[in-house]
Amino acid sequence: MIEFFNEYILVIAILMLSIVIAIIRVILGPTAPDRVVGLDTINTIVISGMVLLGALYQDIIYIDVAIVYALLSFISTLFIAKYLEGGGF
Amino acid sequence: MFEIIIYLLLIIGVFFNLLGSLGLLRFPDVYTRLHAGTKCTTFGSIFLIGSVILLGLKDWYLGSTNGSILAIHAIVALVAILLTNPTGAHAIARAAHKSGVMPINAQVDHLKEDTGGSKKTTEIKKKEAR
Numbered sequence: 001m002i003e004f005f006n007e008y009i010l011v012i013a014i015l016m017l018s019i020v021i022a023i024i025r026v027i028l029g030p031t032a033p034d035r036v037v038g039l040d041t042i043n044t045i046v047i048s049g050m051v052l053l054g055a056l057y058q059d060i061i062y063i064d065v066a067i068v069y070a071l072l073s074f075i076s077t078l079f080i081a082k083y084l085e086g087g088g089f
Numbered sequence: 090m091f092e093i094i095i096y097l098l099l100i101i102g103v104f105f106n107l108l109g110s111l112g113l114l115r116f117p118d119v120y121t122r123l124h125a126g127t128k129c130t131t132f133g134s135i136f137l138i139g140s141v142i143l144l145g146l147k148d149w150y151l152g153s154t155n156g157s158i159l160a161i162h163a164i165v166a167l168v169a170i171l172l173t174n175p176t177g178a179h180a181i182a183r184a185a186h187k188s189g190v191m192p193i194n195a196q197v198d199h200l201k202e203d204t205g206g207s208k209k210t211t212e213i214k215k216k217e218a219r
Contacts, residue, residue, distance in 0.1 A: 018110035
């Protein structure tokens with residue numbers, strides 16, 4: 001069992017604060033590419049937070065989930081960018 | 090010794106991630122926001138995952154097999170981030186330019202002229218050159 005105050009918990013809390021700041025940009029963003037940039041930033045922060053959770057709980061499955069999440073978020077970003085460009089696929 | 094390096098990597102990584110989000114909120118433009126929100130976050134994630142790799146290597150050195158698995162999987166996650174994140178940023182920038190979003194205070198679009206997009210701006214430029 002982990003102790004209550006670990007350094008990784010503090011780091012993950014600050015990462016959650018930066019996710020909240022990026023969500024403010026996603027809500028405010030005047031154009032569609034602004035929102036896509038905010039989503040891309042949130043994806044990267046979530047990946048690093050998942051790897052830190054894997055180190056915190058000493059469990060490998062969190063890092064495997066982070067790898068799959070990275071590849072799926074990359075594909076979703078590419079498809080949204082293709083959609084914003086217009087034209088055929 | 091290992092603890093100090095791990096703390097240092099964690100501090101650098103979380104600092105750059107927070108700076109990337111603040112730049113995403115504060116910059117005036119899609120392209121500058123992309124500059125802040127993608128490069129700073131990738132740089133910070135390198136340091137955060139590097140600290141996890143170092144933690145796994147420390148556990149491996151102290152004689153635990155769980156640490157080696159942690160380090161190798163973290164390296165794979167780091168490679169996935171390093172391959173996919175700049176490619177996604179480039180695709181977003183290309184899509185933003187093609188969907189007609191101009192940088193703030195921009196007068197002419199030199200990229201469109203170079204790729205032979207609109208004839209009108211090039212004619213105007215020729216007239217100005219005379």
